[in-house]
Amino acid sequence: MKILLTGGTGVIGTGAIPAMLKAGHEIRLLSRHADRDVSRFPAGVESFTADLGEPGSLPQAVQGCEAIVHIAGIVEERPPEITFEKINVGGTRALCAAGEAAGRPYFLHVSSLGADRGESEYHRSKLRAEQIVQRYHGPWLILRPGAVYGPGDETISLLLKFIRHLPAVPIVDDGTQPFQPLWFEDFGAVLAEAVTRRELAGQILEVAGPDITSTVDVLDRLARITDRNPPRLPVPTWLAQVGASSAESAGGFGEKLLRQLGLSAPINSAKLQMLLEGSVLGNPQSNALISAFTVAPTPLQDGLEQLADQLPERPPGEGVGAVERSVYFAEIEPTTLSPAELLSLVLERITEVMPLEFAAEPGAPTRAELGVTMTGAIPGRGHFQVRLDERTETRATFVTIEGHPLAGVLTFSTDATPRGVRFAIELVAQSANVADWLAMRTFGRAMQSSNWRAVVRRVIALSGGEAPQGVQKQHETLSEEDVTALTGRVRELVARREREETEQEIGSAPDH
Template sequence: MTILVTGGTGYLGGAVVRALRRRGDRVRVLARKTSRTDELARLGVEIATGDILDRTSVEQALDGCDVLYHAAAVYEYWTPDRALQKRITVEGTRNVLAAAQAKGVRRVIYTSTSYTIGEARGQTGTEETHHRGYFIGVYDEAKYHAEQVAREFAWQGLPVVILNPSGIFGPGPLKPVGKMMLDTVTGRQPMLLRGSVSHVYIDDVVQGHLLAAEKARPGERYIVSAYNVDAADFMRETCRLAGVRPPPVGPLFIGRIVANVQELVARRTRRPPDLPREVVALLAHGMRVDGSKAERELGLRYTSLEEAIVRTLAYYWEQGWLKQKPACLQDGTEAGSELYAGRR
C-alpha cells in the first residue's frame, strides 16, 4: 500500500511523513519543483513533482495509492498575497479531492483546523457547533471554505475524514505558536496578551492522523486539541520551564496598535510581522474547543501540557536557538520529539 501526503515538505505534513516511514509504510509526497525534498529522499520517501493547483499532477501522484493525507495549506496569519493563500487552500483542496475521487482512493484524511468550528465568544466548540456566521481573518475564512469543499465530496461518497487540530506547537519548523514561544523565552516578545486559546502538541496531531486512517468514520470531523488556556498564562508557563522572566502582560488595545504598525511595515518589506492583526483579533474573540471525541472514538491520548512544553524547549535547545539551557533540562533530560530525534 502506498500513501500520498500533500504538504509533506511542511510542518505537520512532514511530521506525518516521518511517522508513517517509522512505521514502515510506503510514502509518496507531492512536492513542487522549488520545494526542498533532500531530507524526505533520505527517509526513503518517493517524490512526485506537482502542485495541488494542478489536478493532473495530483492524479498522477495518486497512481497506486490507497490512502491520501491532504495536509497542504498556507498555515500563516499574514502573507503578502492573501488571494493566493485562499486559492491554494480552497481550490487546492477541490483539486486534490476531485483527483482522489477520480482515482478511487480508499481513505482520505483532510487536515482542517479548529478555527473552522466557529464557536461564539465564551462558548466551547465541538464538532456539532453551528458556525457563528463571521470570520476572524483570512486564515480561518479560507480553511472554512476548504472544509466545506471536503464536506461536499463526503456527501458525494468520497471516504473523507476531517481533522480539526487547534494551534499546533512542538519540535520542527517554526510556525505561529512555536515562533511566539521562542520569541517569548528569548526576550524578543516585549509583552504578553491575554485571551482564551486552544493548543495541541505536534506528536498528538500526528498520532491523530494515523488513528483517523484506521478508526475514523468517513464523513466525520474530529477536533484534535488538548489545552484550553489563557495565552499569557501559556507563555508564562513556557518561561517558567525555561527558567526566564516572562514579559509583562499588556492590554489588547496596545497589541492592536503594535500589530497595525507592524503590518504597515510588512506591506513594504514583504516580511511577516511578529504580531499579525489576525492574532490579536483571535485573542480578542477567544477560542475554546473540546477535543474529547478524538479520545473516545480514535483512542487518541494527549500529552500533558508541561511535558509538551519541555519537549519543545528541548528541541529549541538542541537546535541552538536558545542562549541558555532551559531550567527544565538542567538535570540532563533531553525530551525532544521522537519524530525529530537526532535532527540538527
C-alpha cells in the same frame, strides 16, 4: 498502505510522517521542493514535485495511493501570490478533483478548530475548504485540530523565542484569551490511525490537547522552564489591530519590509482574530483525541519541556547582511592527546571551554553530543541555542537555532601536525536580523573575536601543551555562490541528523 501527503514539511507533517512510517505505511510527499524535502525522512517516503496551484499533474500524484492526507495550508497571506483563496480553498479543490480522477481514495482533510464559527478570513477559508471536501465523490474525513504546537510552530514556539530573547514580551490585553493546544506528535498519531479507520468516513471530528491554557499561562510555564522571565507588555486590542493592519497594508509592504530586515510581525489580523475568539472545544466531551482515537494525550507541561530543545535550526543564508567566515586556530605542541582525543575532551568539557554561560537553563546538558541542543546566555541579549548536527572523530559542527543572534554554523576541528595537534574554530555566519546586525557593527564583532580567542586559549590549556605562535585568525566574506553552496551543505547535515533520529524512532535500518 500508500498515502499521498501534502504539507509534510510543516509542524503537523513533521509529526505525521514518522507516525505513519512507524505504522507501516508508505508516503508519497507532494511539495514544490519534494526531492529536497524527503531528504530529512528515512526509507518509505518518496517525492512527488508538484504545486497545488497547478493541478495538471495532481491525478498522477494520487495514482496508486489508497489515501490522501491533505495538510497543506497557510495561516498568513502574502498577496498576490499566496492567499487563503488560492492555497486553502483552491488547493483543496484541485486535490479533491485529482482524487476523483484517480480512483477516489480516502480523503483526510486537516481543517482547524473553530472553522465553523470563526470570523477570521483564515477560518472562513477553512470552512469553504471543508464544504469542498464534503462534496468529494469518495470517502472523506475532516479533522479540526486545535492550535498544533511543535518545533517551529507560529504560536507557542514564538512565545518561547520571546521569553528567551526579548527584554519584554508583548501580550494582547491581559493575555488570558483561552486556547487548547495539541502536541504535534499526538496529532501525527491521530492521522496515522485515521487513515485506517474507514468507519469514520463522512464525519467532522474536533481534536484538541488535554489542557486549556492562555498566553500568560504558557509564558509562566516557559519562564520556569528557561529560568528567564522578562516583564510582560500589555498591548490593547485596538493597538494590536492597528499594528497588524499596518504591516498588511499596501499589498503586504510592511511584512515584506520586516522580512528583508530579518524580522516578522508577532501577529497578523487573522491570528489576532483567532486569538480573540478563543480556540477551545465547544463541548469537552467531543474531543476525538480521546473519544475516537487511541492516542494518549501529551500534557501541556510535558510538551513545553520537550519543545524547549526542539526549535529548528537557522543556517547561514537565512539572516541579514554579508555571510562572513572567521577561523581561530592554534598549533598545539607538544601534547599527548591525539586529534580525536582532544576534540572529545573539548566536547565533554564544553561548559568549561566556552567563555559564556553554556548551560543556562535548568536541566540543560553540559556535554556536547550528536543531536543535543546546547543553551547559552549572552548578557543583555538573553538565551541562545546551538545544536550539534555533525560529529566525526575530528570534527563537530553546531548549527544556530531560531532566536540566536546569528544565522550560522560553528565547527570545532582537530588535525595532526608534525609536532602535535592543530585545533580550529570556524564560524560562518551572518546577523539574524537588523538589530543584531547593528549590534555586531558596533561592539559585537570585537567581543566575538575576543571570546573565540579565549576559547582557543582554554583548549590549549586543556591539552596540556603550548602554542608558540599563539592564537591565529583568518577572515573572509563569502560570495553569493559560496553562501548558496554552504546553505545547501548545512541543510544536508541537518536533514541527515533528522533522518537518522527518525530511523531510530521507528526502528528501521538506514536506506539512504
